[in-house]
Amino acid sequence: MELWYTDQHTKDVRFSMKVMRQIASQKSENERIDILDTVEYGRVLVLDGELFLTEKDEFIYHEMLAHVPMAVHPHVRNVLVIGSGDGGTVRELVKYKAVNRIDVVQPDKNLVTLAMAHLTFCSAAFRDKRVHIHVEEGLRFVRGKMNEYDLIIVDSADPYGPAEGLFTREFYGNCWKALKVDGILINQHESPFYSEHSLSVRNAHRHIATVFELSMLYQAHIPSYPSGHWLFGFASKKYHPLKGIRTRAWNSLKIPTRYYNTELHRGAFALPNYVRALLNQQ
Amino acid sequence: MELWYTDQHTKDVRFSMKVMRQIASQKSENERIDILDTVEYGRVLVLDGELFLTEKDEFIYHEMLAHVPMAVHPHVRNVLVIGSGDGGTVRELVKYKAVNRIDVVQPDKNLVTLAMAHLTFCSAAFRDKRVHIHVEEGLRFVRGKMNEYDLIIVDSADPYGPAEGLFTREFYGNCWKALKVDGILINQHESPFYSEHSLSVRNAHRHIATVFELSMLYQAHIPSYPSGHWLFGFASKKYHPLKGIRTRAWNSLKIPTRYYNTELHRGAFALPNYVRALLNQQ
Numbered sequence: 001m002e003l004w005y006t007d008q009h010t011k012d013v014r015f016s017m018k019v020m021r022q023i024a025s026q027k028s029e030n031e032r033i034d035i036l037d038t039v040e041y042g043r044v045l046v047l048d049g050e051l052f053l054t055e056k057d058e059f060i061y062h063e064m065l066a067h068v069p070m071a072v073h074p075h076v077r078n079v080l081v082i083g084s085g086d087g088g089t090v091r092e093l094v095k096y097k098a099v100n101r102i103d104v105v106q107p108d109k110n111l112v113t114l115a116m117a118h119l120t121f122c123s124a125a126f127r128d129k130r131v132h133i134h135v136e137e138g139l140r141f142v143r144g145k146m147n148e149y150d151l152i153i154v155d156s157a158d159p160y161g162p163a164e165g166l167f168t169r170e171f172y173g174n175c176w177k178a179l180k181v182d183g184i185l186i187n188q189h190e191s192p193f194y195s196e197h198s199l200s201v202r203n204a205h206r207h208i209a210t211v212f213e214l215s216m217l218y219q220a221h222i223p224s225y226p227s228g229h230w231l232f233g234f235a236s237k238k239y240h241p242l243k244g245i246r247t248r249a250w251n252s253l254k255i256p257t258r259y260y261n262t263e264l265h266r267g268a269f270a271l272p273n274y275v276r277a278l279l280n281q282q
Numbered sequence: 283m284e285l286w287y288t289d290q291h292t293k294d295v296r297f298s299m300k301v302m303r304q305i306a307s308q309k310s311e312n313e314r315i316d317i318l319d320t321v322e323y324g325r326v327l328v329l330d331g332e333l334f335l336t337e338k339d340e341f342i343y344h345e346m347l348a349h350v351p352m353a354v355h356p357h358v359r360n361v362l363v364i365g366s367g368d369g370g371t372v373r374e375l376v377k378y379k380a381v382n383r384i385d386v387v388q389p390d391k392n393l394v395t396l397a398m399a400h401l402t403f404c405s406a407a408f409r410d411k412r413v414h415i416h417v418e419e420g421l422r423f424v425r426g427k428m429n430e431y432d433l434i435i436v437d438s439a440d441p442y443g444p445a446e447g448l449f450t451r452e453f454y455g456n457c458w459k460a461l462k463v464d465g466i467l468i469n470q471h472e473s474p475f476y477s478e479h480s481l482s483v484r485n486a487h488r489h490i491a492t493v494f495e496l497s498m499l500y501q502a503h504i505p506s507y508p509s510g511h512w513l514f515g516f517a518s519k520k521y522h523p524l525k526g527i528r529t530r531a532w533n534s535l536k537i538p539t540r541y542y543n544t545e546l547h548r549g550a551f552a553l554p555n556y557v558r559a560l561l562n563q564q
Contacts, residue, residue: 004296011300012321014286018294039294040476057475060554193339193505194322221503221511221554223475228510229503259554267549272342272503272541 005036005044007051009226010194015051017041023118028110030162035118041224045086045119047111048161054224055121058088061188062122062155063260064220064232064268066092069151069184071250071265072239076150077101080178082138082166083155085111087123093153094128095255103149105134105141107162139165145178152179154187159200167200169207172235176211182238189217192275193227201231205279208235216241217279218268220259231275242269287318287326289333291508292476297333299323305400310392312444317400323506327368327401329393330443336506337403340370343470344404344437345542346502346514346550348374351433351466353532353547354521358432359383362460364420364448365437367393369405375435376410377537385431387416387423389444421447427460434461436469441482449482451489454517458493464520471499474557475509483513487561490517498523499561500550502541513557524551 003019023035023043034046042055053061066089070076077100081089085106093102104126106112112133115123126133134141138154152175159167166187175185189204190197209215212235222230234241247262271279285301305317305325316328324337335343348371352358359382363371367388375384386408388394394415397405408415416423420436434457441449448469457467471486472479491497494517504512516523529544553561 010322013300013323014296014298016296016298040292041295193503219503221475221501221509223509223511227503227505229505258556261552261555261558263552264554265552267552270543270545270547270549272546273543274540276543 005038005046010196013194015224015226017044024114026110026114028108030108033111033114035114043119043121045115047157050158051224052157053086053088053122057222057224058086058122060220060222060259061225061230062088062092063257064218065089065153065155065186065188067255067257067260068218068232068234068241068265068268069153069186070096071246071262072241072244073150073182073184074246074249078149079103080105080142080149080152081155082142082152083157083163084153086115086119087126089153089155090128090131091122091125094125094130096253100130102128102131103134104131105136105138107135107137109135137165139171142171142174142178145174147177147180149179150183152183152185154185156188158190159204167204167207169210172208172211176237179237183236184239185212185233185235187233187235189231189233191225191227191229192231192278193229197226198278202278202281205233208233211235213237214240216269217271217275219271219275220268242266287320287328292478295476297506297508299326306396308392308396310390312390313393315393315396317396325401325403327397329439332440333506334439335368335370335404339504339506340368340404342502342504342541343507343512344370344374345539346500347371347435347437347468347470349537349539349542350500350514350516350523350547350550351435351468352378353528353544354523354526355432355464355466356528356531360431361385362387362424362427362431362434363437364424364434365439365445366435368397368401369408371435371437372410372413373404373407376407376412378535382412384410384413385416386413387418387420389417389419391417419447421453424453424456424460427456429459429462431461432465434465434467436467438470440472441486449486449489451492454490454493458519461519465518466521467494467515467517469515469517471513471515473507473509473511474513474560475511479508480560484560484563487515490515493517495519496522498551499553499557501553501557502550524548
């Protein structure tokens with residue numbers, strides 16, 4: 001028997017990987033969760049039928065969410081991570097000794113439980129004593145917070161399902177309030193390539209730009225995600241991601257990374273002309 | 283009826299696009315050529331079953347082959363393009379008034395004929411008076427040349443079929459001889475991500491590094507190619523691709539591009555750690 005899992009990149013483009021076996025399949029209140037073992041991509045997490053992460057390339061996504069702001073902000077103590085049911089982003093953050101507290105807000109308890117059982121390459125970091133998991137909607141959690149975090153990372157699903165609220169102006173405004181005076185907001189920002197997604201890239205960027213003093217995008221090569229060309233938002237009250245990068249200080253920490261380095265950090269902000277045009281489109 | 287074309291990215295990963303109709307299908311001496319109209323990627327060229335280019339993202343590949351060396355070398359007059367049966371690389375080169383002559387070496391005459399008929403978004407440039415098409419093997423053509431070209435661009439297929447010879451040390455040595463004292467060699471360099479391909483990346487890079495004074499790699503996001511993370515080789519007798527970039531001069535030419543710009547040029551050379559490690563692997 002041949003078993004193949006297919007992720008629909010657009011309605012007319014499909015990405016398929018050969019499956020060895022299905023590890024888990026659960027229907028939560030909000031979403032369906034599947035975990036598969038694949039030949040090429042190792043263990044894979046699928047949410048509501050859509051590929052969420054793979055063991056083979058999740059390091060790219062998680063390193064780019066965590067290390068870009070950590071190389072810029074000089075004293076991150078308190079971090080809020082919204083999403084990250086798998087723990088990959090947290091795994092990168094606990095590499096920093098100076099971080100005191102990491103609040104993880106994830107509405108789906110089943111996802112955390114399944115990740116703890118089957119995605120230990122990411123979720124092992126949940127056992128770190130500085131990590132506090134809140135089973136709650138990110139939108140609601142952040143609403144009450146004021147001047148509390150140095151860094152907020154929005155590690156969400158696509159803006160078409162339950163995560164839709166994490167791409168609104170209201171949410172970004174609440175993140176601004178929850179951040180300290182020199183805080184940074186990072187969010188996964190979808191792909192600019194397929195027109196099905198590029199509108200949400202433009203809209204999210206505009207919403208953030210009306211709220212934050214500084215808003216820029218950076219990119220990475222994530223092979224299993226639609227188009228492989230993925231964007232991240234860097235929104236900041238004070239620090240500039242290029243002028244403010246602390247190259248020597250970050251390298252002296254000797255944080256082990258497989259994708260990120262401080263040269264690549266600079267390069268990641270150099271966007272292609274068609275992406276620049278998308279962002280400036282009326 | 284639903285018609286889907288599938289490109290096998292590895293033996294366990296498939297990339298499929300919905301097809302509207304098959305435009306042409308021919309079996310040449312060396313290869314099978316198919317041209318398809320797809321919903322998402324527009325017109326698509328398939329060689330021996332493998333995706334070669336798509337109307338939607340070929341601009342990324344061709345701009346990165348042509349403009350990176352053109353922004354570095356101060357006086358490109360004579361160019362040799364090996365491969366480029368479609369004409370996309372030539373289309374980017376004819377944007378430069380200072381270029382006097384472009385030799386295109388392509389062994390498959392049918393490919394050129396089909397491209398002229400069906401891939402005019404690329405092949406229209408073949409009508410430029412400076413372009414001379416030689417129906418010949420690239421390996422053989424370059425063997426007899428000495429001190430003739432300012433720039434050689436190897437726009438080849440993958441190194442597993444007929445194009446294998448274009449990834450050998452002998453070939454790179456002959457390119458070195460065919461170049462003038464300050465010449466540049468650019469080649470498409472495959473993807474570093476899947477282990478099926480990464481060995482050929484490492485080997486090609488080593489062969490080039492033994493022949494040329496300077497050899498570096500740069501990258502681009504090409505969604506339709508395996509992994510979407512594509513590498514290019516920049517080998518040079520004299521000019522450094524970063525120290526030598528003529529930012530102001532290139533921008534003053536006002537060459538229209540949709541992907542390339544001089545900031546991205548710098549960023550493209552900042553490789554991820556795992557790619558650096560692959561290149562340095564013993």
